Amino acid sequence: MALVAGVTLCACAGSRSAMRQDVDFSLIKTVGVDAKPAVAAFVSRELLRQGVKPLSGQSRDTTADALLSIVVTRQTPEKNYVIRPGKSTQQTKLENSRDTADTITVTYSKDEGHAPIEVPGRYPYVNTRIGSSGEVLVASYAQALVTGELVRPGKGDVLWAGTYTYEGFDLESALEGAVRGLILEIPFSK
């Protein structure tokens, strides 16, 4: 396959990915998959959806137009609570947390004897109401962060790199969505 050589890296607006501007990604028809087995199946399926043929095993290094490596960087399980906000309800950043900006503690006011609820996660969603009773759903959904690199086999030139975070009902759903989102960002059709 002839890939046009180039050295310019350019970040795509609105996404957490960057690609070589001097590469014609539409010429990439086969992609070797480098990922752990639990992830590789998701990757292959999404590549097929994009019209690209995935390759695994030894053939990926010798016959693929490009090699896609995907690593799961972070996984966070879900937590859900139904609370009644009141005067004593608190939303505070946890002390000694590395991720204080996105971590909250919620106490619910009218249930005696219950310890404060800790809802960790980068995106706790507060204030989605439940009926007209005043209760709200406090949820931190399962999250997966994946990172990927598309390289030219043999030479190791990085053609595209990106990260993608996704939330799901559980870790499997989050991971599946994260892989889908990441691969959608690769401009195979351009």
Next chain:
Amino acid sequence: MTIASATASATDTAAARVAFNDKKYEAALGLAESAIATDASDVKALFIAGASAAKLERVEVAIGYLKRAIVIDPVMISAHLQLGFLYEKTKDLAAARESWKRVVELCGESDAKVKILAKKHLNNLSEP
């Protein structure tokens, strides 16, 4: 529904909520179902029943309760939100897209983060 039955339903719903927050999902589901048996229009009980069933991985049961909740309260963002996630889990992507669209439509300024989440899911679930 009598005042006595309404009180019984509310008591069960409150107990279901506490059980849910204590991660006693089987108990929460049972209490919520008891409340629903007394008052089939108790959207809070329907929601907790759905959320509890989801935690117990009874996804189809969860979807059933949440769908009943939004029939009674069509603007209940939390139920549409849960349904979006559950439909994705069951690979019913058309239904998931509809749920996420409703979340986007219903979210106001105070739900900005939820709206961003829903838009992201809609984008993720778009056809290639």
